[in-house]
């Protein structure tokens with residue numbers, strides 16, 4: 001059982017990890033080992049202290065160096081659910097799961113709004129996780145919407161299973177996927193069906209399908225954690241980064257604006273300190 005599972009290796013998650021390490025806690029940092037694509041995205045960062053006129057890529061390298069200097073590695077995982085087990089948490093990542101006394105959500109925000117019909121058909125043909133649900137669609141027709149290059153590996157896995165796949169990457173420079181794959185470079189307008197998904201409308205064209213995968217960097221926090229209080233899509237936290245669920249903390253963009261490195265780093269630090277206090281209080 002971990003003291004803490006940190007979900008998301010962005011500015012907030014990295015900061016929380018550095019503090020938990022300094023405090024000698026037993027934790028795991030889940031996310032992308034190459035860190036959040038957003039950390040490296042800025043052309044020029046002028047508002048982060050200590051690194052005048054850094055480029056996003058330079059900031060990312062500095063974050064990676066901090067992790068490596070502290071002996072912290074990121075465990076590659078996409079978390080699909082966090083469950084309050086009454087006194088501890090179960091963190092689900094496809095086929096793997098972790099148990100932890102506390103959790104820090106540092107998942108950032110997904111700029112892409114849900115497609116019409118996406119939430120309605122969630123679990124009835126719409127999935128967010130290739131590893132969890134991919135095999136259900138072996139030999140079937142699927143549509144895969146991908147919001148970030150870092151998720152292409154999941155799309156590739158789905159292409160290897162499906163009999164026919166429409167791949168809709170909504171970023172530039174998508175890689176060519178092998179298999180029976182047709183590319184449509186746009187977001188679907190609507191997912192439709194009856195008891196289950198039957199088709200996806202892309203503007204003028206309708207694609208009949210058995211399932212739809214929406215591969216996103218960040219799921220809505222309320223979809224990730226049942227019972228979590230959110231407002232306007234953001235996790236509601238107090239000054240100690242505590243959520244409405246005991247032992248569950250949140251930090252960074254996922255708690256609301258401003259979406260900035262410094263705020264994310266600051267909240268990651270606060271959340272880690274709150275975890276330490278919680279562990280003492282709940283020995």
Ligand SMILES: Cc1cc2nc3c(=O)[nH]c(=O)nc-3n(C[C@H](O)[C@H](O)[C@H](O)COP(=O)(O)OP(=O)(O)OC[C@H]3O[C@@H](n4cnc5c(N)ncnc54)[C@H](O)[C@@H]3O)c2cc1C
Nearest residue numbers: 008010011012036042079107108218252253259260261264
């Ligand atoms: C183009 C661009 C330029 C920017 N310029 C600036 C700037 O100049 N100054 C500034 O202060 N800010 C800037 N920002 C904002 C800054 O990048 C963000 O505020 C910051 O990265 C937020 O950190 P975070 O850790 O909260 O979230 P993120 O950096 O988004 O990290 C969250 C990570 O969690 C991962 N994750 C999400 N869900 C899961 C899950 N279920 N399982 C596992 N991992 C998950 C995501 O994939 C992501 O890697 C810029 C952003 C962009 C996009």
